[in-house]
Amino acid sequence: MTTSAPLHLAVELDGRGAHPGAHLVDGPPLTRAAWPDDAESGDVGPARLRRAVAAAQEAGVTFVTFDDSLTPPTTGPGLRLDAVTRAAHVAPTTSRIGLVPLVHPAVTEPFHVAAQIASLDHASRGRAGWLVGTGDVPGARAALDRPVAVGDDLRAETADVARVLAALWDSWEDDAVVRDTATGRYVDRERLHRVDFVSGGTGPTASPASRDVPDGVRAPFSVVGPLIVPRGPQGRPVVVARAGVLPGDQVDVALVGPGAADDPHLTAATLGASWVARAAQDARAAGAPRVLLDLAVVLDTADATAWERADELDGAAAPAPGSAWSSSARWTGPAAGLTELLLALRGVVDGVRLLPAVQDVDLAVVVRDVVPPLRVARAVPTPRPGATLRDTLGLERPAHQFARGA
Amino acid sequence: MPASTDHPRPHAHVHLGVFFQGVNHTTIWSDPASGSQIDFETFRHVAQTAERGLFDAFFLGEGLRLREQNGLLHDLDVVGRPDAITQLSALAAVTRRIGLVATQNVTYNDPVDLARRLASLDVLSGGRAAWNVVTTDNAWTGANFRRAGWLDHELRYVRAAEVVQAAQALWDGLDDEGAPVEVRYAGRTVELVATPTVPRSAQGHPVLFQAGDSPAGRDFAAAHAEVIFSRHGTHLADALEFAADVRRRTVAAGRPEDDVKILPGTQIVLADTPDEAREKARWVKEQQVTPATALSLVGQVWGEDLSHLDPDGPLPAHDPVVAAIGETRGTPRPGRDAVAVARAWRARAEEKGFSIRQLVLDQEEQRGFVGTPASVADELAHWVRSGASDGFNLTPWVVPGGLDDVVDRLVPELQERGAYRTEYEGTTLREHLGLRAPVPHRRALATAEA
Numbered sequence: 113m114t115t116s117a118p119l120h121l122a123v124e125l126d127g128r129g130a131h132p133g134a135h136l137v138d139g140p141p142l143t144r145a146a147w148p149d150d151a152e153s154g155d156v157g158p159a160r161l162r163r164a165v166a167a168a169q170e171a172g173v174t175f176v177t178f179d180d181s182l183t184p185p186t187t188g189p190g191l192r193l194d195a196v197t198r199a200a201h202v203a204p205t206t207s208r209i210g211l212v213p214l215v216h217p218a219v220t221e222p223f224h225v226a227a228q229i230a231s232l233d234h235a236s237r238g239r240a241g242w243l244v245g246t247g248d249v250p251g252a253r254a255a256l257d258r259p260v261a262v263g264d265d266l267r268a269e270t271a272d273v274a275r276v277l278a279a280l281w282d283s284w285e286d287d288a289v290v291r292d293t294a295t296g297r298y299v300d301r302e303r304l305h306r307v308d309f310v311s312g313g314t315g316p317t318a319s320p321a322s323r324d325v326p327d328g329v330r331a332p333f334s335v336v337g338p339l340i341v342p343r344g345p346q347g348r349p350v351v352v353a354r355a356g357v358l359p360g361d362q363v364d365v366a367l368v369g370p371g372a373a374d375d376p377h378l379t380a381a382t383l384g385a386s387w388v389a390r391a392a393q394d395a396r397a398a399g400a401p402r403v404l405l406d407l408a409v410v411l412d413t414a415d416a417t418a419w420e421r422a423d424e425l426d427g428a429a430a431p432a433p434g435s436a437w438s439s440s441a442r443w444t445g446p447a448a449g450l451t452e453l454l455l456a457l458r459g460v461v462d463g464v465r466l467l468p469a470v471q472d473v474d475l476a477v478v479v480r481d482v483v484p485p486l487r488v489a490r491a492v493p494t495p496r497p498g499a500t501l502r503d504t505l506g507l508e509r510p511a512h513q514f515a516r517g518a
Numbered sequence: 519m520p521a522s523t524d525h526p527r528p529h530a531h532v533h534l535g536v537f538f539q540g541v542n543h544t545t546i547w548s549d550p551a552s553g554s555q556i557d558f559e560t561f562r563h564v565a566q567t568a569e570r571g572l573f574d575a576f577f578l579g580e581g582l583r584l585r586e587q588n589g590l591l592h593d594l595d596v597v598g599r600p601d602a603i604t605q606l607s608a609l610a611a612v613t614r615r616i617g618l619v620a621t622q623n624v625t626y627n628d629p630v631d632l633a634r635r636l637a638s639l640d641v642l643s644g645g646r647a648a649w650n651v652v653t654t655d656n657a658w659t660g661a662n663f664r665r666a667g668w669l670d671h672e673l674r675y676v677r678a679a680e681v682v683q684a685a686q687a688l689w690d691g692l693d694d695e696g697a698p699v700e701v702r703y704a705g706r707t708v709e710l711v712a713t714p715t716v717p718r719s720a721q722g723h724p725v726l727f728q729a730g731d732s733p734a735g736r737d738f739a740a741a742h743a744e745v746i747f748s749r750h751g752t753h754l755a756d757a758l759e760f761a762a763d764v765r766r767r768t769v770a771a772g773r774p775e776d777d778v779k780i781l782p783g784t785q786i787v788l789a790d791t792p793d794e795a796r797e798k799a800r801w802v803k804e805q806q807v808t809p810a811t812a813l814s815l816v817g818q819v820w821g822e823d824l825s826h827l828d829p830d831g832p833l834p835a836h837d838p839v840v841a842a843i844g845e846t847r848g849t850p851r852p853g854r855d856a857v858a859v860a861r862a863w864r865a866r867a868e869e870k871g872f873s874i875r876q877l878v879l880d881q882e883e884q885r886g887f888v889g890t891p892a893s894v895a896d897e898l899a900h901w902v903r904s905g906a907s908d909g910f911n912l913t914p915w916v917v918p919g920g921l922d923d924v925v926d927r928l929v930p931e932l933q934e935r936g937a938y939r940t941e942y943e944g945t946t947l948r949e950h951l952g953l954r955a956p957v958p959h960r961r962a963l964a965t966a967e968a
Contacts, residue, residue, distance in 0.1 A: 156641070158641070191696075200605070201607045201608060202611065220631060221631075223662040224627070235600070258664070289555075291548070296594055297810065301591040304591055341556070342598040
């Protein structure tokens with residue numbers, strides 16, 4: 113790669129910000145917002161969501177992600193809407209930004225995930241992705257009343273779910289709807305395919321009988337298909353996952369961050385000697401077509417320095433180990449330094465997923481002070497209206513995987 | 519107008535919904551006016567047209583496995599539709615008032631996940647969401663899911679009631695300041711401990727729709743539903759009988775008799791004159807029952823693939839090879855005595871000299887209302903004033919344009935008769951339907967130790 117390669121910007125847009133203390137330091141806490149009779153004013157309601165996504169699209173961001181959890185996380189805001197519904201809600205009001213909700217593979221039924229993300233792809237005209245949820249979901253076992261894979265089992269489960277999703281997204285050939293009036297056939301059933309997928313796992317299948325099975329046992333699952341949704345504009349929506357979570361050939365965009373021994377704090381000056389190039393190379397070597405750096409940002413404002421703000425945020429709610437915030441590289445400082453860092457990252461990674469600590473503050477500074485100089489330097493691509501997310505990322509539209517008549 | 523025995527509800531308004539089916543041979547795909555069944559613009563057009571017509575609700579169906587007949591994917595009808603809650607969340611952004619109804623299966627959804635997604639749609643839409651509760655016990659559908667075929671037939675409605683109760687408990691799992699609290703639910707088929715994450719919507723809870731027609735289904739509706747979506751949308755006497763039965767069951771369930779709104783599914787064919795309308799209705803039916811569809815419906819009765827027969831030729835001379843008519847999901851007459859139906863059809867065809875297709879067209883009942891905008895408006899107003907229903911859930915025979923004449927020509931006629939709203943009075947689906955606010959279920963259940 114050369115330094116002229118464009119740097120894709122992605123932004124995580126959950127709630128009031130990516131730092132778990134975001135809802136505690138700026139404005140009223142989420143749980144005290146006045147939503148009951150006015151969802152428009154609620155912090156987790158549609159108005160904030162639409163504003164934030166519109167601002168990101170206006171800034172030329174390639175895609176946004178929506179963090180999620182079936183049950184409230186141990187730290188961070190207790191209230192949020194289902195991520196797929198949020199992504200779908202902004203699909204018809206946007207035209208060029210990718211929409212990538214987090215769905216946890218061990219929590220949501222694989223068949224439902226496939227149908228939901230495929231539907232998002234149709235509703236957005238090809239701008240859907242799937243951000244693969246990772247880690248243990250606290251309380252999932254009790255909430256779902258079935259065993260939920262954890263640890264190594266979760267890794268295997270995630271790979272199985274990604275495989276069955278790819279198969280389901282391919283289960284309708286692109287031209288399956290034939291509308292052949294001569295024969296009266298709406299679809300050509302030769303162009304629809306069962307997937308007949310059986311996962312690994314050794315525990316009992318998920319049923320009330322598995323109620324007494326301890327957490328962590330991996331219950332096998334099977335899916336026959338085909339999907340109930342026709343193939344979407346992208347063929348397969350873009351799969352975004354933390355590097356190492358999925359086999360490289362199942363990922364379109366790998367997200368990298370510091371290892372346990374790495375210093376998460378990066379600057380343009382120290383980037384060359386840092387772990388970033390190595391992490392990116394590892395992800396590419398594993399097969400990921402695009403590699404983005406997860407970068408958590410706390411920026412200077414007129415009222416406080418970034419470090420003061422970071423201390424206040426950490427004091428309000430300490431980020432949990434293993435959370436997206438804790439697993440990301442870090443920029444804490446002025447906007448100009450972030451701009452320099454991003455320019456230096458060209459050629460090292462294909463892009464950066466920014467995790468703005470407080471959305472109203474840090475995303476606003478990024479849009480106002482960071483993106484314009486990147487544009488002047490022609491460092492970031494400009495997604496075209498009507499382009500699919502694959503188009504914008506320069507990824508090919510995959511051929512379907514089934515032989516005709518199979 | 520004084521109340522009379524004919525019109526016990528002289529001031530009743532007609533409530534309209536539109537059902538975007540996405541399956542069944544009633545949706546014509548062969549006509550040039552038939553658009554994509556999956557492009558978002560098709561859904562946007564139908565939903566926005568319905569909203570322009572001040573409809574209460576836009577309604578999406580769901581089927582969690584593609585239909586098959588005789589072990590093969592059914593290929594004659596429209597097929598392939600979006601996930602309902604995902605699609606309605608998108609439509610919520612391009613509509614402002616119309617209700618958004620998602621059909622969702624209780625057997626193959628995790629209650630916490632389902633309740634959360636419905637509540638999310640409710641908040642995103644400003645209180646316009648509804649859930650059409652459907653059940654299934656068949657392992658055939660379950661083959662796409664983790665809990666394949668786990669539910670005993672007799673537990674079907676137990677499961678439905680428990681999932682509904684668990685969802686309501688989760689929707690109520692917020693303290694007075696709106697902070698989530700832990701919810702516990704323990705039933706025979708649902709057991710969970712979970713803390714919700716979605717704030718209360720403008721209407722409190724999503725509205726509950728239900729479409730079962732069996733006695734158990736009607737009892738379920740009477741006990742739990744707020745709207746019942748029936749099949750009784752063609753014959754007034756039949757609809758009156760159904761409405762009386764639902765009201766009886768609703769009272770027996772300890773609720774006011776008008777607590778469950780009745781919206782039969784129906785079809786409307788409009789034209790300038792009665793003759794033209796009849797001609798148009800005949801054309802619609804012929805488009806719906808294509809030669810291939812006629813052979814398929816006959817093949818379903820005979821229990822074998824008859825697609826090689828001539829649709830303009832006679833019915834098979836032999837009796838069906840199966841005792842009971844199999845179920846091709848969504849086609850009529852499952853479970854009936856195949857030989858008896860076949861013999862009756864043969865007798866009718868011989869008497870009238872009908873070919874296969876003519877016989878099937880003859881057997882397909884003319885559904886719904888056929889006439890001029892004025893005559894159909896009179897009929898619809900008469901239905902709701904008689905108490906036969908609270909309105910209708912219309913299934914357009916073609917999308918996206920199939921609702922246009924209803925909105926442009928029929929709605930103004932209803933408004934002239936004082937039988938239809940002239941603007942949305944409220945903002946939520948609950949308000950459109952005239953439903954009560956949801957009763958907090960916290961007390962009744964072992965939940966929420968806040």
